[in-house]
Amino acid sequence: MDRTQLLNKLWEYQHEFGYISKNAISKISKSLQVSNIEIESVISFYHFFHKQPTGKNIIYLNNNIISEIKGFEDIKTTFEKETGCNFNEQGNDEFSLFETSCIGLNDQEPAALINFLPFTDLTPKKVKLIIQKIKNGENLKDFASKTKSKIQYTPKEDKTVLFRPYVMGKSIKEGLKYSSQEVIDKITKSKLLGLGGAFFPAGYKWQSCKNNVDDIKYIICNADEGEPGTFKDRAILQHVPGLLYEGMILAGYATGAKEGIIYLRAEYLYLLPELEKLLEEFYSKNLLGKNILGVEGYDFDIRYQIGAGSYVCGAASALIESMEGRRGEPPVRMWSATKHGFKHKPTVVNNVETLAYASRIIELGEDFFLSLGTEESPGTKLISISGDVAKPGIYEIEYGTSFKKLLGIEMSQATAPYFLQVSGPSGDCINSSEFDRKICKEDLLCGGALMVFNRNRDILQIFRNFMEFFKEESCGVCTPCRAGNFILTEKVKKIQRGLCSQEDLDDIKQWGKIIKLSSRCGLGKTSPNSLMMAIDKFPDYFNIKIAPSNEDQHVEFDMENAIHEFDSIIKDTQL
Amino acid sequence: MKNISFKIDGRNCTAEQGQNLIEAAKQNGIFIPTLCHFKHLNPLGSCRVCTVKNNGRTIAGCTLNVDEGMDIEVNTPELLDARKAILEMMFVEGNHFCPSCEKSGDCQMQNLGYETGIRYTRFPHLFVDRIVDARPERIVVNQNRCIKCKRCIEEVRTTDGNRVFNFTNRGNKTLVSIDYEQEAKLSDTQAEHAMHICPTGSILVKGKSFGKPFGNREFDYSNKEKNISFNEIKKHKTTHKKKRIATTSLAGCFGCHMSMLDVDLGILDLIEVVEFNKSPITDIKNFTEHCDIGLIEGGCCNTHNIEVLREFRKNCDILVSVGECAIWGGLPAIRNTVPLEECLKEAYLNSMTSEENEIIIPNHEDIPKILNKVYSNHEVVKIDYHIPGCPPNANHIWNVVKHILFEEEYSIAYPEFKYD
Numbered sequence: 001m002d003r004t005q006l007l008n009k010l011w012e013y014q015h016e017f018g019y020i021s022k023n024a025i026s027k028i029s030k031s032l033q034v035s036n037i038e039i040e041s042v043i044s045f046y047h048f049f050h051k052q053p054t055g056k057n058i059i060y061l062n063n064n065i066i067s068e069i070k071g072f073e074d075i076k077t078t079f080e081k082e083t084g085c086n087f088n089e090q091g092n093d094e095f096s097l098f099e100t101s102c103i104g105l106n107d108q109e110p111a112a113l114i115n116f117l118p119f120t121d122l123t124p125k126k127v128k129l130i131i132q133k134i135k136n137g138e139n140l141k142d143f144a145s146k147t148k149s150k151i152q153y154t155p156k157e158d159k160t161v162l163f164r165p166y167v168m169g170k171s172i173k174e175g176l177k178y179s180s181q182e183v184i185d186k187i188t189k190s191k192l193l194g195l196g197g198a199f200f201p202a203g204y205k206w207q208s209c210k211n212n213v214d215d216i217k218y219i220i221c222n223a224d225e226g227e228p229g230t231f232k233d234r235a236i237l238q239h240v241p242g243l244l245y246e247g248m249i250l251a252g253y254a255t256g257a258k259e260g261i262i263y264l265r266a267e268y269l270y271l272l273p274e275l276e277k278l279l280e281e282f283y284s285k286n287l288l289g290k291n292i293l294g295v296e297g298y299d300f301d302i303r304y305q306i307g308a309g310s311y312v313c314g315a316a317s318a319l320i321e322s323m324e325g326r327r328g329e330p331p332v333r334m335w336s337a338t339k340h341g342f343k344h345k346p347t348v349v350n351n352v353e354t355l356a357y358a359s360r361i362i363e364l365g366e367d368f369f370l371s372l373g374t375e376e377s378p379g380t381k382l383i384s385i386s387g388d389v390a391k392p393g394i395y396e397i398e399y400g401t402s403f404k405k406l407l408g409i410e411m412s413q414a415t416a417p418y419f420l421q422v423s424g425p426s427g428d429c430i431n432s433s434e435f436d437r438k439i440c441k442e443d444l445l446c447g448g449a450l451m452v453f454n455r456n457r458d459i460l461q462i463f464r465n466f467m468e469f470f471k472e473e474s475c476g477v478c479t480p481c482r483a484g485n486f487i488l489t490e491k492v493k494k495i496q497r498g499l500c501s502q503e504d505l506d507d508i509k510q511w512g513k514i515i516k517l518s519s520r521c522g523l524g525k526t527s528p529n530s531l532m533m534a535i536d537k538f539p540d541y542f543n544i545k546i547a548p549s550n551e552d553q554h555v556e557f558d559m560e561n562a563i564h565e566f567d568s569i570i571k572d573t574q575l
Numbered sequence: 576m577k578n579i580s581f582k583i584d585g586r587n588c589t590a591e592q593g594q595n596l597i598e599a600a601k602q603n604g605i606f607i608p609t610l611c612h613f614k615h616l617n618p619l620g621s622c623r624v625c626t627v628k629n630n631g632r633t634i635a636g637c638t639l640n641v642d643e644g645m646d647i648e649v650n651t652p653e654l655l656d657a658r659k660a661i662l663e664m665m666f667v668e669g670n671h672f673c674p675s676c677e678k679s680g681d682c683q684m685q686n687l688g689y690e691t692g693i694r695y696t697r698f699p700h701l702f703v704d705r706i707v708d709a710r711p712e713r714i715v716v717n718q719n720r721c722i723k724c725k726r727c728i729e730e731v732r733t734t735d736g737n738r739v740f741n742f743t744n745r746g747n748k749t750l751v752s753i754d755y756e757q758e759a760k761l762s763d764t765q766a767e768h769a770m771h772i773c774p775t776g777s778i779l780v781k782g783k784s785f786g787k788p789f790g791n792r793e794f795d796y797s798n799k800e801k802n803i804s805f806n807e808i809k810k811h812k813t814t815h816k817k818k819r820i821a822t823t824s825l826a827g828c829f830g831c832h833m834s835m836l837d838v839d840l841g842i843l844d845l846i847e848v849v850e851f852n853k854s855p856i857t858d859i860k861n862f863t864e865h866c867d868i869g870l871i872e873g874g875c876c877n878t879h880n881i882e883v884l885r886e887f888r889k890n891c892d893i894l895v896s897v898g899e900c901a902i903w904g905g906l907p908a909i910r911n912t913v914p915l916e917e918c919l920k921e922a923y924l925n926s927m928t929s930e931e932n933e934i935i936i937p938n939h940e941d942i943p944k945i946l947n948k949v950y951s952n953h954e955v956v957k958i959d960y961h962i963p964g965c966p967p968n969a970n971h972i973w974n975v976v977k978h979i980l981f982e983e984e985y986s987i988a989y990p991e992f993k994y995d
Contacts, residue, residue, distance in 0.1 A: 033737075034737060034738065035733075035737040035741075035754045035757045036757075037739070037741040037743075037752055037757070038741055038754075040743055040752070041741040041742050041752070044744045044745070045743075045744070045745050332617075332618050332619070332620040332635075471746055471747050472745075472746045473745075474745065474746045474747070475746075476723065476742065476744070476747070476748075476749025477621050477723070477725070477742075478621050478623050479622055479623050479661050479664050479665060479668075479723070480623055480661055480664065482723070482747060483665065483667070483668040483701075484664060485747070486668065486701060487664065487668075487698050487699070487701070490699065490701065507697070511660070511697075511698070514656075514660045514661070517626065517633050518633065518635075518657050520620055520621075520623065520635070554885060554888070554955070554957075555953065555955060555956055555957060557881075557950075557955045559878075559881065561947070562946040562948075562950070563944045564947070565914075565915045565916070566945045566946070566947070567944070569915065569916045569919060569936070570938045573934060573935060573936045
């Protein structure tokens with residue numbers, strides 16, 4: 001067996017037996033000629049692989065912050081009561097319950113995956129019904145939720161880029177009118193940025209891959225949309241997946257790659273049947289395969305690789321590690337992926353949205369794209385809005401649109417917005433004085449998530465949720481990210497308990513700076529960002545948390561908490 | 576390979592092009608501390624202690640190959656502090672009880688603690704319960720001490736080339752786990768090699784771990800250098816009122832007090848310029864007047880400790896935590912990873928010496944209540960100075976006290992630094 005097949009092999013066992021047994025591990029390690037610990041190491045890295053037997057129905061309940069404010073706790077207890085299992089334990093024969101980070105359904109929270117089928121807008125009543133149906137032996141597929149997100153807004157008809165009517169093969173046909181270099185030039189000229197959150201110029205990436213001469217090259221589509229609050233890639237996969245395929249095929253044409261791989265997060269597994277059907281259609285119309293549209297030597301294939309539940313794998317370098325059958329640890333970077341990427345070959349890793357836009361740019365022409373948006377960020381952008389808004393969902397907006405407009409009556413209709421989280425937990429938070437800021441490179445870029453919180457939401461609760469997320473999702477390799485995020489989580493918890501001084505807030509800012517400075521990859525370099533910002537941006541909120549200073553020079557110390565345990569133990573052991 | 580020139584902190588350096596920065600710096604007489612970097616291994620970039628700036632961008636020094644014209648910053652205040660902070664993170668993430676560690680004195684992490692001058696950690700200790708795995712054939716893996724540097728993962732392989740160690744889990748639960756089957760195939764030499772490349776005392780070989788006696792260890796300095804003499808105190812003698820000192824031992828072993836007395840005849844000089852108020856040394860039970868300085872040994876493990884500590888804060892201008900227990904809990908804090916209930920049951924109900932079917936844990940309103948964990952003193956009141964050591968040596972304690980009392984500058988020399 002080839003090591004790149006490891007994740008698929010593990011999925012086979014996981015799907016068939018509900019877990020990966022010691023026996024299975026031995027078998028796999030023998031065929032790969034590595035030690036058992038190496039396989040265990042991979043299994044234990046991914047959230048969806050289990051080493052202990054699980055029940056027939058594995059339920060993953062989303063625990064992100066939007067789920068939390070929409071009733072996560074109630075749903076959780078109802079699941080526990082109805083199934084008789086506890087969360088994050090092995091469960092019984094019938095059920096196993098686990099919490100999981102954002103599953104890309106923020107506009108339909110609380111939501112859960114049951115055997116990787118989506119169940120959304122959960123209420124305790126709905127949960128009871130679902131569990132009853134499962135116990136009655138009904139087929140999950142028959143009553144799983146429809147998750148297609150509503151496209152709430154697109155610019156005026158002639159200005160819409162992504163969500164205009166899609167005609168299969170149109171952009172490939174258009175692209176074939178040009179040489180491969182011309183295609184790259186068009187993308188470069190359009191100033192298209194990587195839309196997964198890093199905003200690296202797409203044209204530059206393609207060019208660099210083209211320039212690195214090799215017999216084998218890869219186009220990888222990053223469909224591992226893990227940033228909590230983001231679901232725009234899912235919208236593309238559900239509404240216009242053809243654009244993604246065409247973008248990849250064009251990238252192949254431009255760079256000379258013949259193989260495309262879509263790394264799809266397991267949370268979106270339920271989309272796969274439809275997506276594969278479309279793939280077949282592409283093959284049957286000769287838009288994929290050998291000699292595409294009759295062009296001699298223009299071959300391109302696309303296949304899917306399913307992830308297994310890891311946020312950090314959304315970073316291109318970690319994603320490649322994962323595809324090669326290892327832990328998704330972002331490696332020490334010696335080369336860029338366009339030089340030595342997947343299997344050490346030149347590789348382009350682009351986000352779903354980037355590729356979809358690339359396809360539209362070729363189809364509609366870069367001049368059209370440049371006529372939209374702002375000078376630095378032309379075109380449109382997908383934003384997934386969730387939280388305290390009347391109309392959560394997908395918004396295709398022109399770059400340069402202000403947050404105020406996004407929150408306004410014509411768009412998402414936010415109710416008393418107070419705290420906005422832009423680009424997910426690793427992004428920026430903004431307060432109401434900044435609502436006039438615009439989404440564009442000149443002002444503030446947005447990776448795709450906009451979470452809106454109103455005045456009644458507790459900022460510390462939001463950050464506790466974010467920090468717990470980072471603490472859990474850090475790959476664990478480097479000290480500042482692994483230990484630092486843990487330490488910050490404890491600090492947030494301490495402040496939440498009412499033990500807060502000005503020093504505590506200063507600590508957060510200083511410690512955050514160190515974590516950002518010294519972490520190895522983007523996760524640690526961004527995780528403390530928003531928390532540090534919030535302390536300055538929401539002084540009203542944080543100032544009332546600070547306990548008045550005391551003359552006795554006592555540090556904030558919770559005596560009650562310190563002796564509570566003793567008191568309760570003693571109570572039970574006295575005669 | 577052609578030679579190139581580059582700069583470290585403004586100093587001109589030369590090296591072979593493409594040489595690893597850590598090695599290149601060393602050749603130019605500049606020490607960049609690191610815990611994961613290891614000779615022939617590919618750069619691991621995991622510990623981040625060697626964080627430097629290259630042309631203004633931070634990067635782990637061990638992952639950088641030098642090139643013509645590079646402008647590298649190593650010892651700026653920002654980077655020195657970051658380096659110290661990363662080490663402190665390691666100390667609080669694991670459970671590093673130096674006084675009870677076989678590797679103490681030969682431990683690279685401890686050495687860097689001394690080197691960077693860590694007296695206490697700015698971060699609260701996390702006290703995560705971690706296992707000591709003695710199941711392998713030859714090796715014992717003590718997870719309390721592991722800093723996840725990855726050296727063993729990359730370096731230790733069986734003769735067949737299979738890995739013996741690897742990471743399991745992720746995030747804050749990441750562990751270096753051991754493959755029992757492969758470990759059994761290691762030769763004695765291979766196993767000992769694993770122990771030696773471990774920068775802490777996480778990997779030990781059964782029966783081999785107490786290699787070097789105290790005083791003869793890699794990072795110990797000779798006795799001659801170790802004792803910075805304590806003298807010249809008499810020059811501070813005045814006709815004014817003597818400075819007042821109070822001392823106490825909270826959750827400690829009185830070892831620090833023993834050490835205070837170890838100054839021998841120096842105590843006679845000392846009492847010419849200071850007087851002891853509340854202290855076990857004088858047996859004065861209550862403060863009779865306000866004191867200039869209070870020396871606290873031990874941390875807080877019960878409600879009485881908290882009361883005493885607060886009383887000291889009220890009655891002393893300056894408070895000093897003396898010794899590891901006072902600074903972060905020390906050995907008594909070994910219980911911090913175990914739930915209180917288990918501790919009490921083990922001590923009073925299930926121990927070898929308790930009566931059969933004992934069900935009562937002693938309790939009376941006059942007996943202080945046990946806290947859920949041992950707290951460091953600075954978690955309870957403001958502490959002005961920290962003197963590390965278990966115990967700190969006598970001259971060191973009194974030198975620090977002398978310089979605080981008479982407001983003289985004093986920098987602690989490396990040989991005085993000890994966590995054990």
